[in-house]
Amino acid sequence: MKVTEHIQNAKGKTLFSLEIIPPKKGEKIQTIFDHLDPLMEFNPPFIDVTYHREEYIYKEHPSGLLEKKTTRKRPGTVGICAAIRHRYDVDPVPHIICGGFSKEETENALIDLNFLGIDNVLVLRGDAIKSEGSFVPHPEGNNYALDLLHQVDGLNKGIYLDDSIDKPSPTSFCIGVAGYPEKHFEAPNIKMDLKYLKQKVDAGAEYIVTQMFFDNSKYFEFVESCRAMDIHVPIIPGLKPIATKAQSTILPSIFHIDLPEELGEALDKCKDNQQAKEIGIEWGIKQSKELMEWGVPVLHYYSMGKSTSVQKIAEAVF
Ligand code: FAD
Numbered sequence: 001m002k003v004t005e006h007i008q009n010a011k012g013k014t015l016f017s018l019e020i021i022p023p024k025k026g027e028k029i030q031t032i033f034d035h036l037d038p039l040m041e042f043n044p045p046f047i048d049v050t051y052h053r054e055e056y057i058y059k060e061h062p063s064g065l066l067e068k069k070t071t072r073k074r075p076g077t078v079g080i081c082a083a084i085r086h087r088y089d090v091d092p093v094p095h096i097i098c099g100g101f102s103k104e105e106t107e108n109a110l111i112d113l114n115f116l117g118i119d120n121v122l123v124l125r126g127d128a129i130k131s132e133g134s135f136v137p138h139p140e141g142n143n144y145a146l147d148l149l150h151q152v153d154g155l156n157k158g159i160y161l162d163d164s165i166d167k168p169s170p171t172s173f174c175i176g177v178a179g180y181p182e183k184h185f186e187a188p189n190i191k192m193d194l195k196y197l198k199q200k201v202d203a204g205a206e207y208i209v210t211q212m213f214f215d216n217s218k219y220f221e222f223v224e225s226c227r228a229m230d231i232h233v234p235i236i237p238g239l240k241p242i243a244t245k246a247q248s249t250i251l252p253s254i255f256h257i258d259l260p261e262e263l264g265e266a267l268d269k270c271k272d273n274q275q276a277k278e279i280g281i282e283w284g285i286k287q288s289k290e291l292m293e294w295g296v297p298v299l300h301y302y303s304m305g306k307s308t309s310v311q312k313i314a315e316a317v318f
Contacts (some may be wrong), residue, residue, distance in 0.1 A: 002119050002174035004206045006045040007234050007297045015298040016318050018047035021305055022074040023260055029083055035307045042314045046091040047084055052075045053100035056131045070131040082116050098148050099126030102140035107161050114171045123149045145177055146200050153204040179208040183224035185256035198229050207233050212240040212302055215260045216290050237291055240302040241309035242280030244273045284313040
């Protein structure tokens with residue numbers, strides 16, 4: 001079922017959902033099940049699975065020269081989606097990204113997802129890899145999430161890259177996109193960022209999932225600005241429970257977000273990670289309760305492979 005149908009069927013009740021990341025190459029699928037099993041009591045109607053592009057690694061050759069190789073450290077998104085469907089009565093939402101993929105490879109991945117009966121995709125651009133200063137698109141790929149969205153929307157209309165196909169069968173993916181309450185770091189200002197977000201919605205995005213934020217007023221302002229720009233699709237807040245003391249500086253630097261002063265000071269005072277985790281849970285509960293009262297359609301947690309904090313928050317909120 002589509003994410004938008006789950007939201008409609010909930011008739012105003014806030015749903016619980018989460019995002020997981022594939023395990024590192026070489027680990028077992030059981031890692032995912034161990035993470036998800038304890039969270040199933042909160043009935044997530046859908047679970048997002050992130051996509052990770054290849055990175056370059058440099059290996060020293062016996063000749064002494066450096067050999068450049070590419071590797072995907074967290075492969076398996078499509079397989080994990082199939083495994084989630086098989087084990088739980090839950091709709092997987094694979095992320096698909098522009099970075100590192102030609103349009104042909106993207107089309108093949110979408111065909112696989114369609115054959116597996118997967119109804120949703122979250123369409124993203126992806127970030128630069130470590131060796132690139134800024135995002136470099138694949139020479140035969142999509143530049144922006146909007147271009148990728150056009151490709152998925154085209155497939156939904158039966159438009160394949162090979163236009164010689166006789167009677168092509170259309171797919172029917174429900175398309176989600178990302179939104180940034182604190183602005184995407186590359187956008188010159190929030191207004192331009194919202195203009196590009198509106199282009200994605202006008203081109204067929206049916207819902208938005210936000211970047212993590214720790215100050216609910218940022219989300220409320222973002223929703224208000226979106227509505228003022230005639231963006232009327234559901235806006236799902238993404239929440240990350242802080243799990244370590246170091247995340248008080250790591251998260252703002254990686255995700256280009258602010259931590260409220262009160263949260264930053266509380267984390268500063270923590271003696272160890274256990275205390276920081278408890279603060280993260282308390283903050284997550286406070287944030288979730290307020291968002292639920294406000295009437296958000298879904299509370300979507302970035303679990304990043306750790307279930308205990310999300311579980312404690314969900315126990316207090318759902
Ligand atoms: P876009 O919508 O393409 O926007 C990128 C930038 O370009 C923005 O600054 C925007 O304002 C600007 N822009 C857009 N259109 C134009 C235009 N026509 N001209 C000029 N500028 C333009 N990354 C992964 O690699 N894998 C994942 O699984 C993943 N999951 C994510 C899930 C969520 C909910 C979020 C919020 C992010 C996720 N990311 C993931 C990270 C994401 O790929 C990055 O934030 C990326 O930098 C931007 O992706 P986007 O889809 O928002 O890009």
